[in-house]
Amino acid sequence: MTKKPIKQLMLSLFFAINCCSVLFAQVAVLPTRWTKAAMDASVPFPEYPRPQLQRTDWLCLNGQWDYQGGKNVENALDPQKPLSFTGQVSKIRVPYCPESALSGIQRKQEINMWYRRSFEVPTSWKNKQVIIHFDAVAHHTTLFVNGHKAGTHAGSYDSFSFNITPFLTAGKNTLVVAAYDLNDGRVPSGKSGPRGDYTFCSGIWQTVWLEPVNKSYIENIRLLPDLVNSRLKVQVNTQGAGKITAIALDGSKMVSQAESANGAYFYLPIKDPKLWSPDDPFLYDLKISLKNTDGSVADEVKSYFGMRDIKLGKVNGVTRPLINGKFILQLGLLDQGYWPDGVLTAPTEEALKFDIQFTKNAGYNLIRKHMKTEPQRFYYWADKLGLFVWQDMPAIWYQNEDTLKTRKEFRKELKAIMDDHYNSPSVITWVPFNENWGAFDVKNITNWVKQYDASRLVNGNSGFNNNPDYQKAYGDPGNGDYVDTHIYVGPYGASVPEEHRAASLGEFGGVGLFVRNHMWPVANNAYDYEPTKARLTDRYVFLLDEVEQLMKYKGLSVAIYTQTTDVEHEVNGVLTYDRAVEKMETDRVKAVNEAVIKESYKLNP
Incomplete structure (x- = not known):
């Protein structure tokens, strides 16, 4: 989205520092229907976290951890020894980031974050290797097991693991995790960076878990359908x-x-x-x-x-993306995956599935996962329920400073994210850059992504016609599989197809509706507004009628409406930020979505 970042006018209570030992006394400013269940759970997200490589035996480490953090705590960047946890120790609920209400502490930009918890190795794991998995931690992570340094990792959106067997003892074992995150925009951070619009997310923000394996074990798999x-x-x-x-x-x-x-x-x-x-x-x-x-x-x-393929081809002389050899209009929602109680982390599995199920029920066939990744179970539900996914790479913001370091970080994490989600049939397009944010060497990176994963399409710089005012636009790289513009409100002005690229409207719409008692407590805004649910629905139906015209007569193949939910100051969601109110008449939305998609089938010979 193209809005300029704005200073968030949060309530002073929202970022209050709670320095004493507490038992999760925070109150969500805007709770969801799942907030209480998340706060009451002794083990949040108890579901097996990796559906495409699943074993029967494992141990979830989500839940209450000891915590100390802040600028005055010992430096958490690649420390050589663990924090001693003297003085006042707080309790934090993992896997919710410290900035969230669900974490129980709700502190802003800690930078240095130290976590501690103990566990016992189950007796049935005797003579097994024990692997610890972190599904996402922002950004620099150091793990200590019983005082021994067991591993380090840099990255905010990719999963990583360590074999901790050599450091384990009989009985009680203690883990200490040091997480360091400047949130300075010099590593991939998406909307969570200093030029992003929303609340930061740092530290542990996805599931932590243990798994026993034998000395010989399956480390990873790679699956590619060949239709x-x-x-x-x-x-x-x-x-x-x-x-x-x-x-x-x-x-x-x-x-x-x-x-x-x-x-x-x-x-x-x-x-x-x-x-x-x-x-x-x-x-x-x-x-x-x-x-x-x-x-x-x-x-x-x-x-x-899943057995499916996606490639470009000609339909009546027009370049279009073909799914299993047929053109299907990709009609979807821009999905930013933010939560008023959990920030980047959905409160529960039910909540995680809810956005996907709503999108499906409303007649869309695509989610553009914007500027973040999700837990593996998100992609499992997209695979199982049947939704295409465009996966964005979270942007860096200062790509032209210390380029040897920042650009290397971007490339490394891009590859890791692609590896994490390679096996999901729902993922059909990679988006390395959005609206020139942090854009560098776009043409070569687009080519590299296409070469590294030739089985999917690549949209090198979605919305290249937009650009933040503090940098020079890279613009259209001229390669990849899509020529993609963002038009607000649109949709007229969208790209037209070329000989070797399909036309995509990577973002459009963004029409807002104020819903009293369901908005984030800041100055709210949108690209345009309607006063009532009925008027907003009428406007949406008209926009989709225009999308249909562009599809039939101008060669448009993709249209992504902004957006699934309101997000903090933005009130242009199909749902309110707390997911409590459907802001349009969903039956009418579904009817027009399905009608326009059905028209795309008729274009196939």
Whole structure:
């Protein structure tokens, strides 16, 4: 979105510092229907966090941790020893960031964040390797286990793991996590940076969990549907040698089986594949096992995959994106994934699913995940319910300062994010840059993304016609798969297709409606306004009628309306920020969305 950042006029209570030991006494300024459940949960997000590589045995570490943080606490940037946690110690609810009400402390930009908790290794894990997983921590992380430095990581939006077996003892074990986040815009930070519009998010903000494995185990998998040859391309990377067996399943029926070795690509034939699409999001199950040289099973994981492809092609001479060989208008919502109680973290699994389910129920077939990533379970629900996902790369903001460091950080995290979400059939487009924010070397990065993942489309600089006033615009890179403009309110003025690029309206709409008692306590704004729910619905229906005209007669292939929910000062959501009020007549929204998408089917020969 193109709005200039504004200083948030938050209530003084909202950022009050609570320095004493507390038991989660914070009150959400704008609670959601899930706030109480999140606050009452002894273990938030108890669901298995990695659906595409799932084991039966694991231990969730979400919940109450000891916490000390702030500018005056010991430096948390790559420390050599853990904090001693003397003096006043607070309690923080993991995995909610310190800035959130759900964390229980609600402090602004701590910079130095120290977390501590103890656990006992289950007796059933005897003689096992123990892996600790962090699904997201902003930004520099250092882990200590029983006083020993066990690992470090830099990145805010990618997952990472450490084998902590050498540091464990019988009985009680103590973890100390040091997280350091300047939030200075010199690492990928999206809307959470200093030029972003909204509340910061730092420290631990996704699930922390433990998992036992044998000495030989499956480390990761890579899945690529190959519709042309009716097969699934598979790569399994392991720690330790052994024979790999993969079985594809349709319910309880075995579809195919294949064997391979560590790191080698192999294929599972999928005869007459059932295709994945928003209209029929069919998922095959996948079971992968790793056997020792004596034939015993060292590891076994469950996964799933969808058979679909996306590529550019010509439809009546017009360049368009084709899903499984057919053009489908991609009609979706800009989804920023912010929460009034959890900031970047949804309060519960039910809440995480809610936005996706609402989008589906309202007749859309696309989510543009804007300037952030989500937990793996978000993409699982998109895969299962049947929604396309465009995945943005969170922007850096000072790309021209210390370029050797900042640009390296961006490239590293971009690759890590792509690796994290490579296997999800819902993800069909990567968006490295948005509206020139933090844009550098866009043409080459677009080419690199396309080369690294040739199975998806790439939108190099979505909304290249917009640019913040503090930097020179990079503009249209001229390559990639989309020529993409953002038009508010629009939609006229949208891009038209080229010989090798489809036309996309990456953002449009943004029409606001004030809903008393459901707005963030700041000065609220939008690109335009309507006074009532009925008038806003009328306006939306008219905008979609115009989108249909552009699709039929100007070659438009993608239209993304701003936005799923209000976000802090912005009141241009289809839902209020607390998800309590549908701001339009959803049955009419669904009807026009489905009608326009149906018209796109008729364009196929």
